[in-house]
Amino acid sequence: MSPLAPGATIGILGGGQLGRLIALAAARLGLKTHVFSDDPDSPAFAVAAHATHATYEDEAALEAFSRSVAVVTYEFENVPARAAEIVSRHAVLRPGARALATTQDRLAEKSFVAGLGLATAPFRGVEDEAGLAAALAAIGAPAVLKTRRFGYDGKGQVTIRPGDDAAAAFAAIGRAPAILEGFVPFAAELSIVAARGLDGGLAAYEACENEHERHILAETRVPAAIGEGTRAAAADIARAIGDALDYVGIFAVELFLVRAADGAERLLVNEIAPRVHNSGHWTDFGAQTSQFEQHVRAIAGWPLGGTKRLGRAVSMTNLIGDAVETVPALLAEEGAHVTLYGKAQARAGRKMGHVTRIAW
């Protein structure tokens, strides 16, 4: 595959803020974008040269979309497999269908990670109540029961504590095929965002530390308060996963940091996101190349950019729901970089924008 020609059009499946920020980065590099989304109010439509509003089941629309672009990428991992297959028939899909298949299913994902020899929380597949009982017996409580598919931001999961009614927990997630994961007493939640180029080269940003509130990312801080060995281990994990998926583009690996009584640090892989990631927003203004530009460079087959952090420290704070009302004050804060997604309604739990601060 030769690199994308100047002025070519990138197709983006999904029209949320991630698609919007990819489209803006593509425009900075002189590329056009065509956004495909099932939501008529997609924030990405307003910044794309072309927009298709159709469902991910609309095969004719998917075919026309794919034929109109030089490469297709996606902003969310729940692209239906059938849609990915249709796109792949008419266009180059980056990252590929394998990354989607692996990360759409929590059990397949954990099995893949464990198969690379990387540490995870203990896990077991759960198909029915008997299977859940067996898994609980093996893993113990507390544990987290998660649907295998379509979970994000804490949706489709429930914690089972000692003495809890397992059947009720299974009912709570709709008795869907599930995975039971052992509870990890983590010292911190980390993530590492990295890009893998068409030539197999990996460019990882430094690992960052994340705070979640009600399962939604609230803040990212860089550098993470971790040892040098842990920092290197995070990069090794990213490389192993990127290589095994023959990945092209940006991906994020969510990690648990476990600290032993003697201070020894250990990383467990929690989740892989085959896309630009909220915990990588700090790179926009906070690193040499933003994750959005880096993703565009990767899927275009262009050289990857530098990943060095700028400044002594960077923080990224999500503006969720009402928090968007602080924007006037944030705009008045010198050096605060405010990014807003152009969403009309500020509902509770809805990501409206984010602010990046760099300590020089």
Add this chain to the structure above:
Amino acid sequence: MSPLAPGATIGILGGGQLGRLIALAAARLGLKTHVFSDDPDSPAFAVAAHATHATYEDEAALEAFSRSVAVVTYEFENVPARAAEIVSRHAVLRPGARALATTQDRLAEKSFVAGLGLATAPFRGVEDEAGLAAALAAIGAPAVLKTRRFGYDGKGQVTIRPGDDAAAAFAAIGRAPAILEGFVPFAAELSIVAARGLDGGLAAYEACENEHERHILAETRVPAAIGEGTRAAAADIARAIGDALDYVGIFAVELFLVRAADGAERLLVNEIAPRVHNSGHWTDFGAQTSQFEQHVRAIAGWPLGGTKRLGRAVSMTNLIGDAVETVPALLAEEGAHVTLYGKAQARAGRKMGHVTRIAW
């Protein structure tokens, strides 16, 4: 006037790279844009939510455009006065019609600047050959004869050296109403880019040093190699001009630096651009707030952002014509920020993009 509401739409007259970069900055702040341009291939169309392709004489199109947006701005100073008047009737125009009227006419502009007590090259209005002879007698040669209107990037001007045929020079600029300016033996060409907010507050970037090639900006360097007093004088000039025009938005003042034999530095005002300016491109990546975001903040009535330079030094190099062929190498240069305008044809003299480098 209250500040622009979140998600409001900004109208932009002109669809070139400046309009495109304003539109991208507006999108970062959650705003929509509507671009009006007479060029069907306008680079800004691809990143705007709405596009109108019509001439600047199309009053119905101008009215519909103005009624569809919360505020109108422009990316070029040659917006016809009649178009500005129609827009002003249906929308808020920022910067206002006064800035346009003053800067569209080189004689009005120089007279305005001189009226503020600011130094310029000696100048005289020229209406006919007799007037040119009188002006040459007063100012002497070498001198530069420029059309009063519609000049940019060296177009519409001719240098008259001692012994040259004045009538031929006048013919060369089409015998249009003109201004004769005394030749300034400058040590350097500088500019200062500043924003003035709706509240009258001024936020100036530091003065930068510009290299032109064939009258087109080739490179900008910051900091300029000038004394502290000169640096402050440039900011004072920006403030005087911004206040006198009751300006809202970004503007640039092009300056000549004259250095006496004893090293004393003096600034002459050459030209005012009532818009984001090529010599301000370095602020995008190179300063706390890019000139494009700053312009959007100003015309939205929002607080202005910080203007501090990042890094020890910043350079911005235009990619003109064939130079766009160096893009693959530039993309491989760590920390080089490449911006491309999405223009299909790389003609000689055409600005295709720019690259910003920051020395940390």
